[in-house]
Amino acid sequence: MEGQIIGQSSNIEGKGLEQKEEFELLEGEIQKSIINATPSIEFSNRIHQILIRDMENTVVLKLLGRNIGYSVLQNKIYSLWKPSSLFQLIDIENDYFLAKFQNKIDYEKVLAEGPWVLFGQYLIVQPWSVLTKIILQVENSYRNRRLIGKVVKLDMNTDNRVRG
Numbered sequence: 001m002e003g004q005i006i007g008q009s010s011n012i013e014g015k016g017l018e019q020k021e022e023f024e025l026l027e028g029e030i031q032k033s034i035i036n037a038t039p040s041i042e043f044s045n046r047i048h049q050i051l052i053r054d055m056e057n058t059v060v061l062k063l064l065g066r067n068i069g070y071s072v073l074q075n076k077i078y079s080l081w082k083p084s085s086l087f088q089l090i091d092i093e094n095d096y097f098l099a100k101f102q103n104k105i106d107y108e109k110v111l112a113e114g115p116w117v118l119f120g121q122y123l124i125v126q127p128w129s130v131l132t133k134i135i136l137q138v139e140n141s142y143r144n145r146r147l148i149g150k151v152v153k154l155d156m157n158t159d160n161r162v163r164g
Helices: 046-052 070-081 102-112 130-147
Strands: 003-012 015-025 030-035 038-043 058-063 088-094 096-101 117-119 121-127
Touching: 003 038, 015 058, 030 121, 058 102, 070 088, 070 102, 070 117, 096 102, 102 121
Parallel strands: none
Antiparallel strands: 003 015, 030 038, 058 096, 058 121, 088 096, 117 121
C-alpha cells in the first residue's frame, strides 16, 4: 500500500506555529484483518509514533457536574481562552472532549492558566497522552458493563470457551 499522508512537523520560526509535512506510507505499515468477525487495523511502530506526535498539542476536557453540548462548549471556551489561532474541538463520548491546538503557545496557555470555570462548574483540562486514551477506554468499558447489569448466572462451558 503506497500513498502520501500529511503529518505534523516542528515549530516555525520559534513562534510555536505548526506546519504540515508529507511522508511516505511504506509497504506493510498498515495491516488490515478480520478477527472474530470484527475488522481490525494494525499500525507499525513508526505510524504509531506519527499518530502520537500529531496529538502533542491536544488536551482532554471534562466539565464537572454538568453535561454540555458541543456548540455551547466551543463558543464558551473560545471566548474564555481567546486562542491566537483556531483549534479543533472533538466530542469523544461520555462528556469528554479533545481540544487539538494548531500551536504550542495556545496549548501551553490553556494548561498553565486557570482554573477554568464554565457555568459555575470546573472545566478539567489535562494534556492528552497514550495513558489518557487507555483510561478513557477502561472507563467506557466499565460504563458499558454497568448498563448490562449484574451477572446472575455464568455458564462455565461458555466462559471456558468449551463446546458441548
